[in-house]
Amino acid sequence: MARIVIDMDGVMADLTQHYIDWYEERTGERISRESLNGVPETQGFPKEGIVPQFLHTPGFFRTAPVIPGSQEVIKKLMEQHEVFIVSAAVEFPQSLSEKIEWLGEHFPFISWKHIVFCGLKTIVEADYMIDDYDKNLRFFKGEPLLFSAPHNVGHELYKDYRRMNSWQDVADYFAQLEEPVRLHQAAS
Structure with a gap:
């Protein structure tokens, strides 16, 4: 796992x-x-x-639309892996309660125990990180997976990351791994 x-x-x-x-x-x-x-x-x-x-x-x-495919793929990933939602939410303090409510509405299968709000994500340790920003992926010690967003398309800074253009790409990536990289023991 x-x-x-x-x-x-x-x-x-x-x-x-x-x-x-x-x-x-x-x-x-x-x-x-x-x-x-x-x-x-x-x-x-x-x-x-x-x-x-x-x-x-x-x-x-609170009112942001859900990226298509994210709900289904995250739910499936949670069946085989330990999944945490990590957001640098403290930069916008009013977003904290809104993000909790948004997750509760759109991702009710994610427990509060698997939600992490932080400042810098350099504190995060995991095997894989799916993020849309170099500032979060650059110092990550596991496998960084860049999720495509307009701000990172065609930018030289992002050329060396494994790019996920959709949630189907994420599903396909994890499905093809015979043995996922494991740097951390999953919590029991």
């Missing part, structure tokens, strides 16, 4: 689509997802400064 840690924002919760939808609701202007490829997260919107404010707006994290 391998230990897998999974990021929330950009991996389970589709913040890119949420930014696009909230931006359109507030400005009347629709931005294409493709136009955000290779652009730092929260940038690439014509009216500067609006999107970063969303991260501090009550209800933003």
